[in-house]
Amino acid sequence: MKRIIEQKFAVPYTYPVIFSENIFNVGDQTLADLLDNGKGGKAFFVIDSGVSDSHPELISQVKAYATAHQEKFKLCAEPLIVPGGEASKNDPQYYEKVVEATHLYGIDRHSYIVAIGGGAVLDMVGFAAAVSHRGIRLVRIPTTVLSQNDSAVGVKNGINFFGKKNYLGTFAPPFAVLNDFNFLKTLDDRDWRSGISEAIKVALIKDLDFFEWIEKNATALASREMEPMQELIVKCAQMHLDHIAGKDPFEMGSSRPLDFGHWAAHKMEHLSKYEIRHGEAVAMGIALDSTYSFLKGMLTEGELNRIISMISELGFNLYHEVLSGEMLLKGLEEFREHLGGELTIMLLSKLGKGQEVHEMDQSLVLEAVEKLKVFQSDRLIAN
Incomplete structure (x- = not known):
């Protein structure tokens, strides 16, 4: 029976x-x-x-x-x-x-x-x-x-x-x-700054108005003004709560939109023996995936420059030596395994709109890393 x-x-x-x-x-x-x-x-x-x-x-x-x-x-x-x-x-x-x-x-x-x-x-x-x-x-x-x-x-x-x-x-x-x-x-300046990267993340994939608000208030945020920071925290928290209340709060599927910039960030944290803080790694991960999106023809150069400029103005680094080499690419495979076998990466089709892809061109990932190295060098020269 x-x-x-x-x-x-x-x-x-x-x-x-x-x-x-x-x-x-x-x-x-x-x-x-x-x-x-x-x-x-x-x-x-x-x-x-x-x-x-x-x-x-x-x-x-x-x-x-x-x-x-x-x-x-x-x-x-x-x-x-x-x-x-x-x-x-x-x-x-x-x-x-x-x-x-x-x-x-x-x-x-x-x-x-x-x-x-x-x-x-x-x-x-x-x-x-x-x-x-x-x-x-x-x-x-x-x-x-x-x-x-x-x-x-x-x-x-x-x-x-x-x-x-x-x-x-x-x-x-x-x-x-x-x-x-x-x-x-x-908080020290690094911890004050680190949390802003998660707000950049949700703004870039979900809300152009919020991205432009952060862009407008970047100097005030970097200067540790409390009122805009409080506004950023409440807005970002609300967006995360709205997402959690959506279709897949316990992440049973492979769609992980709030992991934009995170596949590389998690690997960078580990490779640096956690000398790089999570928010700092996420900022570099966002810069990397945004640059990759540009190299794939998904973002315009102007859109990429706005992202890179804002991240820089907030005081984040754009590049760290742990980004170079094959160990970073291993992070892609680990992320695929973490998702159950199918790779799902959030990229950008435009400011404020994310787009999921299921494969990454490793040569373009390495090219994006090299562009970040140049961006970082140019920033140091400018300062």
């Missing part, structure tokens, strides 16, 4: 992405309300070491805030400090420490893990939360431009393994995302 019972159901996901300031002011109810499960919620904080170093008062603020709102939630342990950046994702001991904490302190599906930090730390903590008890409520408090406008608002979590970025990971929406713009004030 043969029988087939087909199961089909849909699960709605809802989570708020909040933009605010001074979230640990004891008079602000936002975080306390999020951590209130109606029974005195239990919360465990994991903090990026770069954030705790830049904000030495943060741990005492967290404790004072918890004391002031103890009727809504309580701290179950001292906050855990973990290294910032890719170090937190490269070494499994940090993910294991978060998982161990869920065991030691009885952190269950009715409790909360609160992650404060940059995108890498949020990725790692999110993975630990997602696999512990099949999913503990995660509240993300992103502290960089890159995490506030891109990685923290999405549904991805992961750690690096086998020398590959995000090899282990999950799709698990957060319970909430709480952005505090005040954290941006202590």
